[in-house]
Amino acid sequence: xxxxxxxxxxxxxxxxxxxxxxxxxxxxxxxxxxxxxxxxxxxxxxxxxxxxxxxxxxxxxxxxxxxxxxxxxxxxxxxxxxxxxxxxxxxxxxxxxxxxxxxxxxxxxxxxxxxxxxxxxxxxxxxxxxxxxxxxxxxxxxxxxxxxxxxxxxxxxxxxxxxxxxxxxxxxxxxxxxxxxxxxxxxxxxxxxxxxxxxxxxxxxxxxxxxxxxxxxxxxxxxxxxxxxxxxxxxxxxxxxxxxxxxxxxxxxx
Amino acid sequence: xxxxxxxxxxxxxxxxxxxxxxxxxxxxxxxxxxxxxxxxxxxxxxxxxxxxxxxxxxxxxxxxxxxxxxxxxxxxxxxxxxxxxxxxxxxxxxxxxxxxxxxxxxxxxxxxxxxxxxxxxxxxxxxxxxxxxxxxxxxxxxxxxxxxxxxxxxxxxxxxxxxxxxxxxxxxxxxxxxxxxxxxxxxxxxxxxxxxxxxxxxxxxxxxxxxxxxxxxxxxxxxxxxxxxxxxxxxxxxxxxxxxxxxxxxxxxxxxxxxxxx
Numbered sequence: 001x002x003x004x005x006x007x008x009x010x011x012x013x014x015x016x017x018x019x020x021x022x023x024x025x026x027x028x029x030x031x032x033x034x035x036x037x038x039x040x041x042x043x044x045x046x047x048x049x050x051x052x053x054x055x056x057x058x059x060x061x062x063x064x065x066x067x068x069x070x071x072x073x074x075x076x077x078x079x080x081x082x083x084x085x086x087x088x089x090x091x092x093x094x095x096x097x098x099x100x101x102x103x104x105x106x107x108x109x110x111x112x113x114x115x116x117x118x119x120x121x122x123x124x125x126x127x128x129x130x131x132x133x134x135x136x137x138x139x140x141x142x143x144x145x146x147x148x149x150x151x152x153x154x155x156x157x158x159x160x161x162x163x164x165x166x167x168x169x170x171x172x173x174x175x176x177x178x179x180x181x182x183x184x185x186x187x188x189x190x191x192x193x194x195x196x197x198x199x200x201x202x203x204x205x206x207x208x209x210x211x212x213x214x215x216x217x218x219x220x221x222x223x224x225x226x227x228x229x230x231x232x233x234x235x236x237x238x239x240x241x242x243x244x245x246x247x248x249x250x251x252x253x254x
Numbered sequence: 255x256x257x258x259x260x261x262x263x264x265x266x267x268x269x270x271x272x273x274x275x276x277x278x279x280x281x282x283x284x285x286x287x288x289x290x291x292x293x294x295x296x297x298x299x300x301x302x303x304x305x306x307x308x309x310x311x312x313x314x315x316x317x318x319x320x321x322x323x324x325x326x327x328x329x330x331x332x333x334x335x336x337x338x339x340x341x342x343x344x345x346x347x348x349x350x351x352x353x354x355x356x357x358x359x360x361x362x363x364x365x366x367x368x369x370x371x372x373x374x375x376x377x378x379x380x381x382x383x384x385x386x387x388x389x390x391x392x393x394x395x396x397x398x399x400x401x402x403x404x405x406x407x408x409x410x411x412x413x414x415x416x417x418x419x420x421x422x423x424x425x426x427x428x429x430x431x432x433x434x435x436x437x438x439x440x441x442x443x444x445x446x447x448x449x450x451x452x453x454x455x456x457x458x459x460x461x462x463x464x465x466x467x468x469x470x471x472x473x474x475x476x477x478x479x480x481x482x483x484x485x486x487x488x489x490x491x492x493x494x495x496x497x498x499x500x501x502x503x504x505x506x507x508x509x510x511x512x513x514x515x516x
Contacts, residue, residue, distance in 0.1 A: 054351065054512070078357040082355045087347055090274065092281060104267070105356045107267070
């Protein structure tokens with residue numbers, strides 16, 4: 001088994017004249033919490049959509065969980081979990097039913113289905129609301145339910161796209177705690193995108209900054225902060241990185 | 255290492271997609287009740303008035319008898335044709351993306367959706383049966399015709415639900431879909447044998463009616479509901495036409511389904 005759970009080389013995606021992801025080389029180690037950082041419109045969601053097989057690349061290659069995202073898309077889908085940025089639990093079903101349907105979709109054997117659902121629900125702290133329709137859940141509860149839902153197939157790799165956008169600080173911290181706990185429990189690799197630097201700082205062992213579709217920095221948060229100067233935060237790193245290339249990458253440069 | 259999925263898994267996934275639809279109906283049965291209102295109006299008002307006219311060549315049976323299966327087919331179609339709206343809603347939220355990232359083949363998702371849409375229509379069959387019995391219309395109440403009628407209802411509904419899914423994938427927005435849905439139901443309805451026999455139609459319309467899958471659904475339902483009604487096309491042909499159309503539509507929808515995201 002390769003040490004890399006995500007491996008891309010020259011990965012590119014164009015939408016007409018716009019290059020959303022540009023010649024991206026990225027490696028994410030198995031078993032870590034990895035954060036893909038960058039401002040809105042940097043290409044984070046486009047990259048996630050390619051890695052989750054939703055969008056074919058325009059060029060380059062990507063392997064996820066050891067499989068090619070184009071040629072072995074079905075294999076990739078079996079190995080990953082994905083919580084999109086938009087709310088994605090079905091509001092017209094109960095929390096339990098959302099997990100039940102997905103455990104059937106992922107062909108979790110009937111003998112372990114119930115146990116896994118109960119485990120996931122209580123692990124994410126929503127066991128008490130299991131029989132409530134999701135439309136009555138708060139934003140933070142829904143997000144935790146969605147993470148629980150993505151755990152039923154025991155993925156090698158869990159994609160969380162902007163997991164705490166729109167949540168209040170208490171709900172955000174609750175999501176962080178649960179993400180950390182599930183990582184400790186199952187050692188699932190977590191690939192999250194965010195533009196909140198404190199989120200990356202709280203969760204990730206490894207981060208990469210993307211800006212205008214290109215990778216501009218990759219490393220451990222502590223190392224990047226140290227590099228940026230004494231007492232620097234990831235915010236400082238972020239601001240420094242997204243300011244410099246703006247001149248280098250002026251219109252017409254490409 | 256998990257192995258690749260086989261046919262049994264696809265069957266399970268298809269049933270899971272359909273199960274989600276059925277569970278939603280169970281949580282909100284009000285929707286089913288409001289949908290029963292329109293067929294009741296057609297039978298109790300339109301049917302009763304037209305019945306007095308005795309102008310329709312219905313092969314010697316009262317017009318309201320002739321009408322009842324037509325109204326069942328019509329209500330099945332009216333419900334199914336707006337089914338695509340739910341696909342657009344699922345796209346606007348993140349629900350669809352999660353299904354597309356799962357290891358479910360697109361065609362299996364579409365068949366599951368069609369089946370879920372079909373089950374919705376079965377309640378309409380129940381409503382029409384009760385109503386026709388109350389009106390004293392003589393029905394074929396044996397087990398086999400009723401089972402076949404349920405099958406045809408499910409099948410016909412799946413045809414129009416899948417058609418609706420195709421339209422949803424093409425137009426992509428709720429607003430455009432509403433307009434087009436309204437636009438489509440009337441031609442299907444009027445260019446069919448639902449409320450008048452094909453023999454009454456001008457030639458061009460009769461040709462269209464024969465190309466309209468709704469006509470084959472109506473023909474089957476009429477044959478299975480009314481005692482002694484001679485089938486126009488024959489049940490085998492009815493079933494073959496509906497199945498053929500369904501298979502083609504599922505093929506198209508499975509291709510277009512991921513497109514709805516773009």
